[in-house]
Amino acid sequence: MDVTVENLEGLNRKITLALPWEGIRAAVDKKLSQTQRKAKVQGFRPGKAPLKMVDAMYGADIRNEVLNDAVVKAFYEVVEAQKLRVAGLPRFNEVENQDDENTFKIDAQFEVFPEVKVGDLSAQEVEKATTEVSDAEVDKTIEILRGQRTRYNHVERAAQKEDRVIIDFAGKIDGVAFDGGSAENYPFVLGQGQMLPEFEAGVEGLKEGESKDVEVSFPEDYHGKEVAGKTAVFTITVRNVSEATLPEVNEEFAKQLGIVDGDVAKMRDEVKKNVSREVNRRVAEKNKAAVMDALLAVTEFDVPAALVQEETGRMMQDARQNFINQGFDAKQLPELPADMFTEQATRRVKLGLILAQLVEEQQLQPTNDDIRDIVAEFAESYEDPAEVIEWYMGDAERQQGPAALATEAKVVEFVLGKAKVTDKVLSFDEVMGNTAA
Structure with missing residues (x-):
């Protein structure tokens, strides 16, 4: 031949x-x-x-x-x-x-496949995020948990912020009713921005059984294009006013959160442990992203178009499946354009090749202990952590996910040991995405 x-x-x-x-x-x-x-x-x-x-x-x-x-x-x-x-x-x-x-x-x-040579990491500046979970964060989380268990009790007074109101409303533009402009027995909480500000302001101060005409101007960029930029008059009738009542932080509340004996101190410890676990996970994700950016910055090579195409196809399929899982009709879903995913697919392929080379060169393969540590970390959130650990560690296929995470952790540790690292203390809100980082 x-x-x-x-x-x-x-x-x-x-x-x-x-x-x-x-x-x-x-x-x-x-x-x-x-x-x-x-x-x-x-x-x-x-x-x-x-x-x-x-x-x-x-x-x-x-x-x-x-x-x-x-x-x-x-x-x-x-x-x-x-x-x-x-x-x-x-x-x-x-x-x-x-x-x-x-x-x-x-x-x-x-x-x-290209020849991959990881460049000099010693000159790369990497910000390593750190944060702490203090009593203030525990208090804030407990307040959120209280809010999730809010009860509303009927009151005979004028509606005010934080009250839940049930209303009937009918809107007209130039005297003509419009689609979506009316409803009966519609509930919402005042002050949470569920309705337009002028609408909420019109409801505030009304008592059960009272009615009022309220003029509301729709913003130019309002999602309902047929009413955007127009002014409507709503006739609003209040059917019910209920006051928010939050549960007390006591033995009963602690039991609701899974503390069998109702010990509030134990509850606070458990909340702190859970919040710390989530904060640590998010901090680790930020640090991993910074490390990956550093690796990309020092490693240049051509990326096989065939691999990018394969990854793009997987991402398109995953996106489509996510829509279906959210209840969308598969037959009605449009074909997603490939160029929506190309950039991210290229990054994934490039990082995959870099990590494979780095792990082989530097012998960063995880040990069984490394994998067990990863499993043990997320097993803590289960009722019987030992059973979860045994389930994962008893099957090589089940260990693939934890093994990948353990490998990434070793890569992050290696790169942070080579690069110029600057510690950056982030607030709790920055880590949790409540404010801009």
Whole structure:
């Protein structure tokens, strides 16, 4: 078999194969004979149909199958002999100029993996985020938990901020009702921005049974285009006013949060532990992102387009599935454009290649203890952590996710040990995304 290997632009390569027809014909004849022995042809006993008839029925498919198998086998034999690292699937094209009747020529075009050399990290400046969970953060979290358990009790007074009101309303623009402008027994909490400010201001101060006409101007960028920039008059009738009542932080409240004996101090410790776990996770994600940015900054190479295309396809499929999981009708979903994902897909592929090289070079593979530590960390949130750890550690396939996290942690540690690191203390709100970081 004659072989020609060409280096094309960038990572692209081309192999031209010249396969002897003699071997292909012999393989076809053998497969035809095998097919004849088991072929069921009307009018003949099994295996007794004439070879020409079997050839007429199955020959075309057999020739295609044999030819494809021969091409793929020959291609990967060359790849192995030449020590080529193929990225993605090759594209096979029959050579137009078949100038030798004894051979079949075909081109295989493909990309190879790039040579990845991680650059000098010592000059890279990396901000390492740190934060602490104090009693103030515990208090804030407990207030949120109290708010989630708010009860509303009916009151006979004018509505004020933080009250839940139930209202009927009917809106008109230039005296004409419009779609979505009316409702009955509509509940909302005053002061939380659920309604337009002028609307809420009109409700505030009304008692149960009272009505009022309120003029409301819709913003120019209002999501309802048919009313954006217009002014409507709403007739509002209050049906119910209820005052918010938060639970006391006591034994009963602690029991609601899973503290069996109702010990408030234990509850605070448990809240602090859970909040610290989430804060640590988010800080670790920020630090990982900073490390990945540093690795990308010092490592330049061409990225195989085939791998980016594959990753883009996976991301498109994941996005579509997320919409379906949220209740969208799969048949109604539009085709998402690939260019929405290309940039992120390229980053993922590039980082994957960098991490693979770095882990191999620096021997950063995680140990069983590393994996167990990762499992133990998130097992703490379960009722029986030991059972969770045993479940993961008892199966190699289940360990793949924790192993990947353990590998990333070792990479982060390695890079932070090489780069110029500046500690940056973040507030609780910055870490949790409540304010701009």
